[in-house]
Amino acid sequence: MALTGIQIFKxxxxxxxxxxxxxxxxxxxxxxxSGKAELDSCPYVSDEAKEQLAEASxxxxxxxxxxxxxxxxxxxxxxxxxxxxxxxxxxxxLAATVSSDTDLAALDTxxxxxxxxxxxxxxxxxxxxxxxxxxxGNGADAFAAVAEKIxxxxxxxxxxxxxxxxxxxxxxDKAGFKRPLLYAATEANADEFGAMAKEAELPLAVKxxxxxxLIPLTEKLTGMGLKDLVIxxxxxxxxxxxxxxxxxxxAALKAGNKAxxxxxxxxxxxxxxxxxxxxxxxxxxxxxxxxxxxxxxFATESLFPLLLERLNIFTDPQRPxxxxxxxxxxxxxxxxxxxxxxxxxxxxxxxVSGEIEASKVPxxxxxxxxxxxxxxxxxxxxKFGGDDVGLFVKKCGIMDKVKHQELxxxxxxxxxxxxxxxxxxxxxxxxxxxxxxxxxxFLKARK
Amino acid sequence: xxxxxxxxxxxxxxxxxxxxxxxxxxxxxxxxxYPFYQFEGDMPNKPIIAMEIWDxxxxxxxxxxxxxxxxVLNDPVAWAKKCVDEYNAQAIxxxxxxxxxxxxxxxxxxxxxxVKKISEAINVPLxxxxxxxxxxxxxxxxxxxxVCDGHNLVLGxxxxxxxxxxxxxxxxxGHTIISSSPIDVNLAKQVNxxxxxxxxxxDKVIVDPTTGGLGYxxxxxxxxxERLIQxxxxxxxxxxxxxxxxxxxxxxxxxxEAKQPVDEAPELGDPxxxxxxxxxxxxxxxxxxxxxxxxxxxxxxxxxxxxxxDLAYA
Ligand code: B12
Ligand code: SF4
Numbered sequence: 001m002a003l004t005g006i007q008i009f010k011x012x013x014x015x016x017x018x019x020x021x022x023x024x025x026x027x028x029x030x031x032x033x034s035g036k037a038e039l040d041s042c043p044y045v046s047d048e049a050k051e052q053l054a055e056a057s058x059x060x061x062x063x064x065x066x067x068x069x070x071x072x073x074x075x076x077x078x079x080x081x082x083x084x085x086x087x088x089x090x091x092x093x094l095a096a097t098v099s100s101d102t103d104l105a106a107l108d109t110x111x112x113x114x115x116x117x118x119x120x121x122x123x124x125x126x127x128x129x130x131x132x133x134x135x136x137g138n139g140a141d142a143f144a145a146v147a148e149k150i151x152x153x154x155x156x157x158x159x160x161x162x163x164x165x166x167x168x169x170x171x172x173d174k175a176g177f178k179r180p181l182l183y184a185a186t187e188a189n190a191d192e193f194g195a196m197a198k199e200a201e202l203p204l205a206v207k208x209x210x211x212x213x214l215i216p217l218t219e220k221l222t223g224m225g226l227k228d229l230v231i232x233x234x235x236x237x238x239x240x241x242x243x244x245x246x247x248x249x250x251a252a253l254k255a256g257n258k259a260x261x262x263x264x265x266x267x268x269x270x271x272x273x274x275x276x277x278x279x280x281x282x283x284x285x286x287x288x289x290x291x292x293x294x295x296x297x298f299a300t301e302s303l304f305p306l307l308l309e310r311l312n313i314f315t316d317p318q319r320p321x322x323x324x325x326x327x328x329x330x331x332x333x334x335x336x337x338x339x340x341x342x343x344x345x346x347x348x349x350x351x352v353s354g355e356i357e358a359s360k361v362p363x364x365x366x367x368x369x370x371x372x373x374x375x376x377x378x379x380x381x382x383k384f385g386g387d388d389v390g391l392f393v394k395k396c397g398i399m400d401k402v403k404h405q406e407l408x409x410x411x412x413x414x415x416x417x418x419x420x421x422x423x424x425x426x427x428x429x430x431x432x433x434x435x436x437x438x439x440x441x442f443l444k445a446r447k
Numbered sequence: 448x449x450x451x452x453x454x455x456x457x458x459x460x461x462x463x464x465x466x467x468x469x470x471x472x473x474x475x476x477x478x479x480x481y482p483f484y485q486f487e488g489d490m491p492n493k494p495i496i497a498m499e500i501w502d503x504x505x506x507x508x509x510x511x512x513x514x515x516x517x518x519v520l521n522d523p524v525a526w527a528k529k530c531v532d533e534y535n536a537q538a539i540x541x542x543x544x545x546x547x548x549x550x551x552x553x554x555x556x557x558x559x560x561x562v563k564k565i566s567e568a569i570n571v572p573l574x575x576x577x578x579x580x581x582x583x584x585x586x587x588x589x590x591x592x593x594v595c596d597g598h599n600l601v602l603g604x605x606x607x608x609x610x611x612x613x614x615x616x617x618x619x620x621g622h623t624i625i626s627s628s629p630i631d632v633n634l635a636k637q638v639n640x641x642x643x644x645x646x647x648x649x650d651k652v653i654v655d656p657t658t659g660g661l662g663y664x665x666x667x668x669x670x671x672x673e674r675l676i677q678x679x680x681x682x683x684x685x686x687x688x689x690x691x692x693x694x695x696x697x698x699x700x701x702x703x704e705a706k707q708p709v710d711e712a713p714e715l716g717d718p719x720x721x722x723x724x725x726x727x728x729x730x731x732x733x734x735x736x737x738x739x740x741x742x743x744x745x746x747x748x749x750x751x752x753x754x755x756x757d758l759a760y761a
Contacts, residue, residue: 021660082673082674083669083670084673119715121662182712211452212449212450215450237761238758242483243486243722247450247452247486250453277755280727281755281758283728283732284734287731287735297692299716300715300721301715305721305724305729306663308661308728309662309729309731312664313663313666314664315666315734351715355703358711374664382633435595435701436703437703437706
């Protein structure tokens with residue numbers, strides 16, 4: 001349970017020395033309570049108070065760091081059941097499975113293919129993060145060799161999946177440097193796996209055959225000093241697995257159940273017999289609380305939609321993605337090149353600039369700050385009105401860069417043409433197509 | 448000590464609404480818990496998928512979406528029959544694209560004739576989706592109401608601006624209404640209240656919260672739907688206890704990536720499978736946020752989503 005400002009205040013030195021940047025310890029306490037300050041900013045809190053505060057302010061679902069390098073990620077750390085209540089923080093981690101009996105040359109090819117599954121969108125690189133190395137029972141050396149190759153030669157991070165301690169040990173020896181997730185401690189091997197994870201300082205997945213059966217296991221493991229756990233309730237049937245995801249999330253957030261305050265791992269790969277259906281099932285767990293979602297394989301056609309869904313669901317609802325206001329040069333424009341204007345909603349900008357780029361026609365794209373709203377939304381909200389757009393064109397400096405006086409506005413903003421014209425005497429306001437997809441044809445036809 | 452799931456306490460449920468007529472009629476909604484949360488409530492009716500057809504040959508559909516319907520794209524009646532006979536469509540949605548005043552501006556009479564013919568040719572519920580230009584829809588949907596008296600069509604989108612005309616006509620001739628608003632809980636409620644004030648029973652209303660495409664603002668629709676469901680079910684707001692509909696196919700297949708051919712986007716793989724999965728993953732997102740009727744385009748994505756619903760419902 002979170003502490004109130006007053007409760008926190010009682011644990012502070014009460015000297016009002018101001019070193020934390022606010023005038024009083026009370027003000028600092030209030031900021032801490034509302035998440036606006038970090039405890040580290042006060043150099044004088046006692047260790048004892050720190051411990052109490054850390055305990056009390058520990059997130060209800062533990063964030064667990066996974067992997068190393070460019071595809072390092074984290075799972076867990078969520079604080080709400082519904083994204084509109086605040087936001088979801090750590091996007092569902094996507095994984096595919098590689099069997100330990102995969103021949104190393106074939107693995108080489110596979111890694112190259114998987115590596116190409118990266119998509120640029122709204123200024124972000126969308127890509128999956130994990131590969132699960134699954135023990136096929138062909139020995140510790142083979143398992144370790146596959147894990148080592150993935151760890152060393154690819155950006156992917158790993159889940160080491162075996163219930164055999166010797167095989168796991170070999171995997172950790174070769175791939176432990178990349179902070180793999182160990183899968184999984186069970187009732188049968190929890191002592192041994194717990195000790196191994198602790199010694200190697202690696203995150204550990206815990207598997208039981210129900211939500212209820214997870215509780216004694218995680219309690220035992222946290223009792224051993226392990227913190228970074230990921231939980232699997234064992235269900236491989238989608239209805240039950242959905243119930244489990246909801247049960248776990250609610251237990252952690254609503255019932256303060258510490259034993260279930262961990263991110264989850266789910267296995268669509270074991271719930272369907274083909275990748276298409278796995279993809280839909282994965283889509284369900286991206287929306288409903290899957291921490292790590294494991295597929296049998298990656299295919300570009302199934303990954304891309306899941307990455308889009310994930311991007312959408314995990315976007316902060318309070319802050320649409322934006323680009324900075326200004327003049328963007330596309331395809332090396334000169335003083336005779338056309339001038340187009342749009343809003344600063346990242347999605348709008350990327351679609352429009354992408355189409356202009358594809359047209360190969362050199363052009364100037366003016367991006368007006370519209371508080372991250374799309375053309376129609378901004379127009380409806382009064383952030384892309386005729387006077388504003390006109391004023392912006394005057395002030396942005398484009399007039400020093402071109403010799404002509406023509407502005408192309410979005411087709412959906414046709415209604416503002418008159419007002420823009422009034423604001424920009426002498427200019428011709430041309431209404432462009434509605435859909436950006438029609439821009440290439442439109443631009444090419446102008447010559 | 449046994450583990451007990453923390454259950455939600457519900458103060459209301461979604462209405463059961465029957466669309467279509469005779470043996471072709473179908474009931475949607477009726478759920479007494481959040482979507483697919485069958486451990487704490489019932490979902491008496493599985494969400495349904497309505498297959499999308501157009502009243503004019505679509506020009507901007509990608510090849511993948513056109514291919515299954517190649518032979519019928521310019522004949523809405525044949526197209527509707529194909530959906531029902533060959534693909535077992537649970538319902539048909541006719542998108543009245545030809546009536547868009549910014550495009551062909553077809554007349555209300557023409558549209559009404561098309562709707563009547565289709566309605567008589569099929570035995571599943573028919574949903575009619577206008578051009579979303581309020582004034583034109585007023586005229587067109589009113590005419591359709593008259594001409595298809597008693598067919599219990601589902602007519603939309605009905606907005607604040609045109610609720611009076613369409614509401615009155617639908618009421619008079621026994622149709623169901625799609626009450627539409629742009630991604631906003633209060634506006635959704637407002638349209639329903641206005642319809643009720645007019646005399647339309649909320650038992651004849653489906654809500655369209657406005658649908659964003661996958662990767663194109665889906666999250667806004669997703670969250671507003673979760674909020675609408677919360678208002679309806681946990682807060683018991685009886686002005687919002689209506690099943691929801693999502694015009695999904697139309698949004699997804701408009702996305703750039705659903706249209707790009709292989710040579711333009713080799714990294715995205717097979718355009719057909721890509722589009723199908725984009726539509727299907729979009730559908731799953733909307734099912735999880737509470738959709739009762741999904742309007743979809745590609746027979747393969749529809750098949751996938753129907754099996755998904757069966758699995759999740761089992
Ligand atoms: C998501 C959304 C929202 C989100 C905001 C998302 C955002 N960041 O903008 C939220 C929920 C906040 C929202 C709010 C509102 N919305 Co809104 N919203 C939408 C929705 C569903 C999608 C918008 C979107 O993201 N489109 C994708 C982007 C990429 O499109 P775009 O910017 O238009 O760009 C395209 C083209 O314009 C073109 N283009 C862009 N730039 C240029 C430049 C040139 C030169 C050319 C040629 C072309 C071009 O290329 C792009 C791709 O084709 C639309 C409905 C729809 N399907 O369009 C309604 C919609 C835009 N909203 C609408 C309304 C009324 C509102 C509100 C006023 C109502 C409300 N709910 O309170 C508020 C206003 C916001 C505010 N702050 O007060 C209406 C606008 C109606 C109108 N014409 O007046 C719409 C059309 C819904 C409807 N059918 O009623 N909305
Ligand atoms: S730094 Fe610590 S002791 Fe000093 S005012 Fe801030 S909270 Fe109080």
